[in-house]
Structures are given as structure tokens and as C-alpha cells.
Amino acid sequence: MRPPIRDIAVVAFGQTDHRRTTDEQSEVEMLMPVLHQVLDATGLRTSDIGFTCSGSSDYLAGRAFSFTMALDGVGAWPPISESHVEMDGAWALYEAWTKLLTGEADTALVYAYGKSSPGSVRDVLTRQLDPYYVAPLWPDSVALAALQARALIDAGDTDEPALAGVAARSRRSAESNPHAQLRGGDVPHGDYIVHPLRTGDCPPIGDGAAAVILAAGDRARELCERPAWIRGVDHRIEAHSLGVRDLTDSPSARLAAENAGAFERPVDTAELHAPFTSQEVVLRKALRLGDDVRVNPSGGALAANPVMAAGLIRIGEAAARIHRGESRRALAHATSGPCLQQNLVAVLEDSAQETR
């Protein structure tokens, strides 16, 4: 990947309170306040936005073309330039970033949402697997993550107390995050769900939405006091079959980080989309994060994991820390697929490249 040809920044971020169930709300109702939040923060209206992109999944909504209803909530009139990825919103942000790089737009609205509560998300995610040979066996997301955790423990990369430590630290960090679903307190590591993963090693199941506004160059400076400049974004995918992958490593995350420029200078903050404690172990190694890096100050996906929005939230949380002056250079990570199959890394900084 070549260095970006234009300075683009995250200028606003909003998210819902993430909750176990939102029976009384439709996706659109869940999303609307978040959209207004980022528009209000920048003073932009829908008609001012150059490009709009969203991320979601029909399988969570339980109906085809579910994103069309969410679009109605955006208020796409007069008609807007708009697209959608059937992926986590982090990839919608990537598409919007590339659109801004072409110079065809100077601002972009990115949003993502997911309600896991209406169904069994563990069962739903099995439908992502090879439809002929694996999906018919219904191996659920926790069972697959447990395979990965077992491989890590067998390799000597971690042990159960260390995993418990990741869980405890995440929940403590979430104490200062008003949107988190699980916050602070004395974290019981819980019973085994699938050995060696206990309740505390697994993410909460919940509903939520998030939105981000991107802007290029001077437009970003007008809209935000301290824009979070995107120094690089890259994403990579690995083979689907777990049998051909080394589950203790994440070569795709490492390659994405390298292409995003993450290794050029140390980061002070990392927001990792690691729904399972064991996945933080894999990512810390692949992303070369030392103990001096503040990992998941928001509490991460172990405190709130609205599927399809959780990755975008990592970018938003990292950007928000830069907006608040709490970070100068942050790494944000998103994942998709079983056992970290696909990974995206974005590097955000408090100053623009200003090289052109």
C-alpha cells in the first residue's frame, strides 16, 4: 500500500449505550440519536455530507435488505452519494476513506449497527462458516474461540490466570466508559462456557450503534479542534479453514499494521477488537504492543460487543482520545470472521502529515 495522498481525519464519533436487549427499539430508532450526535458535533446536515457508507448484516436483522430501512433514517433526500458494506462498520470507514482519497468528496458519514438480542448470536455466526463442510455442524463462535485459546495455552503464550487478568483489566477500564454494557466491579471469572474459556473471557451479547464523520484537509480543521488524522488504514484476510491457520498468530493483523504504518513509531494507545481475552494475547504479539501501550482504555469488546459496530467503535474510541488530547498516536483494530480471520488496522495521530 502506498502512503495516502490526502490528509483525512476522524472529526466526530458517537455511539449508543450498549444494552443486552433493545426490544422496544428498531434499528433505525437505535441509530437516529447517534447520527444526530455526530452531525450536531460538526454542525453538518445530511445534505452537507459528501459520501455516506454503512456496515451491518442482514443475518443479525433477520431480514434481507435490512440496511435500506436504516438509510431511510439518514434522511437521504435530496438523493445522496451512498454505499454499504455487509461487514463491520470499520470497513465502511475504509470505503469512505478511499472515496475521500479520490477527491470526489471532502466529508463522509459512516455508521454501523447491530442487534444481537433478537436471536442467538452464537448460532447465527455459525452461518459464516464454509456452507458445505463446516456450517452443517453448527460450531459456534465461543467453541471456535476456545480452540484458539487452547492452542495459545498449549504453546505457552498464555494461561488461564493471565486471561482472567485481561478480563479484569478490561472491565475496570470500562468503569469510565458510560456506554459500556459491563462495567467495573469485582469481575467473577465465571464458569467455563467452552473449556478453557469462562464467562469472563467472553464478550457480552448486546445491541448498539455507532457513527463517525470523516473530513479531509482544511475541512477537518474547520469541523474539529483536534482532528484525529488517519496516517494509514489497511486490512487483510486469511484462509477461512482453521485447519490451515496458525491460531496462535495473526499474520493478517501484522501485515495490515505494517501497511498502515503502525510500526514506524510507537503508539501510546491501542483499541483492539478482541471479543475474547485470548484474542488480545494474539493481537498484542502480532501488533508488537508493549506493556507501555494503553490497551483498550474503553474496556474494549469485553465490555461491549455490538456485532458489526464493535470494530468501528474501536476507531471511534481511539479518535476520541486524540480529540480529548489523551493520545498523540493511537492504533485501532477491527476483526471479522472466526478466530480473527480478517483484520483491519488504522493509525491515528494528533497532527496531519502536511507533506504535500
Next chain:
Amino acid sequence: MHKEPVAVVGIGQTKHVAARRDVSLAGLVREAAQRALHDAELTWGDIDAVVIGKAPDFFEGVMMPELYLADALGAVGKPMLRVHTAGSVGGSTALVATNLIAGRVHGTVLTLAFEKQSESNAMWGLSLPIPFQQPLLAGAGGFFAPHVRAYMRRTGAPDGVGSLVAYKDRRNALKNPYAHLHEHDITLEKVQASPMLWDPIRYSETCPSSDGACAMILTDRAGAARSPKPPAWLLGGAMRSEPTLFAGKDFVSPQAGKDCAADVYRQAGITDPRRQIDAVEMYVPFSWYEPMWLENLGFADEGEGWKLTESGVTELDGDLPVNMSGGVLSTNPIGASGMIRFAEAALQVRGQAGEHQVDGARRVLGHAYGGGSQFFSMWLVGAEPPTR
């Protein structure tokens, strides 16, 4: 700041059929991708990124199938994006891929769209209503028939125009070896005598359900210079969306379609589409949408589109050929249908459309739409590189 010019240097598609029982989903997409690579005389190693699109995941019953298809598309170790914008997705997918090159993120990108409708049941895939929504409108035809009626009433178009379109497109399909329907004994009388499904739409005026995939290799200026065959150059591309339902919506000629075309023409320097564009591959799943889109896209004044069709202008040997490939009426692997339109436009300006080649096609429009006539994506490709 100038965008990198984008060129199409490889095109591949499967023979579209009702059911490809001989291949898996992975086998189907790989077939199209390999044909595109072969056409470009490139290998998997030349591809920097993959952008894939398809219509709802429920159509095959696989959630986010790009995860499972990564291996089959040579994407391991590469970026892979999955686009989903309803029926317009095939076009949108190609446009997302062009942005990767135009924004100088990557040099050469494989983009692919597919649908393997035989894996599941598209009717049921669209029949998962949520509370407080209108019940299923008996398939897409049920949704679109009233808007065709509105068009006929508004313009005074005679009843037979739809049949002319279907007769033309099915004959064009006979010249396209990849088209699904090859009705060798087709006659206008047979179209007119086919059963009425959703008045005024007859059985022979509707699209089939197909299995199929379409792939393109897109590249930058340097990649195009190395291309052994003539590239097709992107002169303009745009997407527009509007809400599904609202009081001011014009279902006959949606504003989003007009705006999308205007954006493409502005980028390409087109001021008179009827004169400056040589041919059009448009998304016509029900025959009457040809005259409707001719107006929406600015090829005819309001109320005049049906006259172009009726006078033979849109025939393969007419002054403005429309759907040279046989169109969606002859081939409809839903998620791929938009990309097939874009790819056919590129084939034409590369002079590689075989028996359905339009002589002297230098600038051709590819068009896709989806949802309740609310999502639009279009591109204009040319035989010469962009000058603007």
C-alpha cells in the same frame, strides 16, 4: 489533486444458467475470476486487493460469504471488501474497486459479483418480514407493476412496447454465449401470448433466476500500458440513493437516477447523452423499464422514451443500442447483474463483444439499480483514456 485514471483490462463471466449443480459457490466465483485473469493475461499474484459483491446473504444462506470465499479468490494475505447495495450491488462493487485505484491505494484490483440462486430460494430469502411492514408484494413484479402502469398512464405509451423490448433482448441474448436464456424459437407473437403475471407485465417480459458470476480486473495507468488487449477507460462513475418510500417519491423516474446520471455525465464531459453515447447496458428486469430508464438517464425527453423503443432505435443495429448482451431480461444472477452491465459496457468499447458487438462503440454506459428504485450506480467507459 488528480485521480489516478482507471482501466478495465480483464473481463470474465460464467455461462449463466438456472442451476450450476456442478460447482460450489467457491467454484463458481473462481471460474469467473480465472477467466478475467486470463483475459488480462495476469496471474493471482498480480492482484493487490479483491472487492466482492452480491445481493442478500439469505439468497444462498451464507452469512458474509466473503470469509469463506477468500481462498477461492486468491485473497489470502490481501485486502477483501464486501459490498451490498441491493440490486445495484454489482455496479457499486465495481465502483468501490475503482476508488481503490483512483485514490492510489492499490494498482490492480479484482472485482467480482455473483449469485447462486439455486443454493437456496430467493423468494423465501426476501420473505422475512418484520412487524409493521407491508407484507410481501408477491415478488418484485408485484412491486414494480404499478409503477409501469403509472408510466403508461403518464406518457400514453401503447400496450405493446414492453413486448418489443423483451423480444429484442431475447434475440440479442442469442448472440451472447454467456446469456442464460437462449430462446431460439422466440417470436414477438410468443412474447405477446405469454401469460400475464402482474398486469401489464407478462411472463416473457420478466427476468429469469440465474446462477452466475462476473469478474473484472481494474488497473491504473501503468497497468493499462502493460495490457495486451485494449483497455476500457473509466470516464465517469457515481452512486446515488434515496429513501424507499416517501410522499414526494417519483417511482416512474426517481430523482436519484437522474442525479446519478448527471454526475457521471459531468465527470465525462457529456452534454448530450443521446448524441455522445454510443450504446447502453441498462438494468431492465421487467421490459417496460427500458423506455422508463431511457427518460431517467436523459436519452429521451420525459414521455418520449417509449417512442425510441418503438421506432427501433434501441435495437442492436439501431442508433442507440440498448442491452446488446440480452440484458437482465435474459440473465439475472441478481448480485452479479449490475456488474454484468458494467462489464458489457467495457467489452463493447474494447471491441470484444463478439456477435453482439456494436460497430464503432467508443463510449458506452453501464447502469444498475436496486431496492424499490432507490439505489443507483452507473459508469461510463470509453475506448480512449480520460482527458479531464
